[in-house]
Amino acid sequence: MSQRYSVRLATIQDTLQTKVCIGLDPDPGRLPHHLQHEFGVIAGIRYFLEAIVDATLPFGAAYKMNFAFFEALGPEGLRVLADVRKCIPNDRIAIADAKRGDIGNTARFYARSVFDEMGFDAITISPYMGKDSVTPFLEYPGTGSYVLVRTSNSGASEIQEVRSHANEYLYSRVARLSTEWSSGLPGSLGFVMGATDTTALSAIRAAHPEVPLLIPGIGAQGGDARKVTDALQNGSGPYLINSSRSILYASSAHDFAEEAGRAARELRDLLRQ
């Protein structure tokens, strides 16, 4: 019987004493020029990400791979995704940031693809299609399914902050319903909660204190690490603070990996305070 995802994540974080998740979003336009020159785009991105993983391992509990950036590179990009995923060791968490959401029959294919074929530990899921788009992922023992609850982007509030008759925000409803959907299933339910809305973060943390959180939006998107950790006081579930661009593109020169390691260490230290 595999260990529950939430327990495994908490153990990794205790051992390494870090809350940092490193987002691997390879933008070909920001690849260090010397790598592009030496290897070309595809092999250059593979080299770049493998070096980033290597340099940040002491400071990262998890790596989040954003599928869009790999898919935009065509079939070769999916090979890079598979190769880089294999560089993430078993004592770290590998998250498929795929934001999938489809009818049950299709969701089962996605779950098989991400967990069985590619060997990810966790995935991000969009809740708009409801229960049967979420539960096929939660049926996989030992995995984590982070449902989008309150996202960090500017346009999110027009949808996610709709208030129902009962005066409940849509994001609160999504959190409440997905907790019900996950009941009795072997996978761990988690929530994606953007760092840019600490009011929502605080409310959801208080209502669901044990649910693991994946928190993007620090750094380039404007979230403040200190305010985020303050908002998380009323809970015990393991949380991950994701940073992508601030770590990945800390330097575009030959020292890119060293600087990525430094940026990851700084974020780890900031979150420890």
Place this chain on the structure above:
Amino acid sequence: MSQRYSVRLATIQDTLQTKVCIGLDPDPGRLPHHLQHEFGVIAGIRYFLEAIVDATLPFGAAYKMNFAFFEALGPEGLRVLADVRKCIPNDRIAIADAKRGDIGNTARFYARSVFDEMGFDAITISPYMGKDSVTPFLEYPGTGSYVLVRTSNSGASEIQEVRSHANEYLYSRVARLSTEWSSGLPGSLGFVMGATDTTALSAIRAAHPEVPLLIPGIGAQGGDARKVTDALQNGSGPYLINSSRSILYASSAHDFAEEAGRAARELRDLLRQ
């Protein structure tokens, strides 16, 4: 200047006199045994889908490729997707059923991947993350972006039928907002409207009579073609009725392509009445 997607779709439908969209959702478990035996799974699926496209061309205005089924096959599956997409001729519509939805920066990568790299004419998009997850697709001239409004699966209503303070269903709000978001952009906005809720279909059609609709849920999912066309009376925008499994798996014997053609023709004729 490329023709607007909605105009191009209407022209194709007028020429061919068909509303049928054929969903290409290759389930390896349902591949005709003789193909699997002769070619193996990957090449078998490629052969299968190319034969289906060939046999159904006289009756289909569009083909919708469900990315999950291809992604579940690994990087090779993405090659099959690219190859099969190339078999769909220019006087038909190729829809990427990818249900993407991510922050603006990422959405731009998805748009580039689907429209530029893979050459699809249209895509399906999840609206949960709001405006900046949708507009990067609508910025592509000559393409269509079908936003999920009311989907055909059983679990959808818990989310999509949330009623706001102002007594507006969430799906109606998504339709209304995305119409605002699309204003002035060169791409055509469309809606995904499941065939299983004809009340919603009728209401959305009346409120947005010119918006192109993509309507899944006929056949295996239980939607009734006659009730659907009745619900569409109060509008003029081009609509597509999608059928996947009923056409793809009409027969699992050597006559699979012939039977798929027959099933597509029957659906076309049914929708003409």
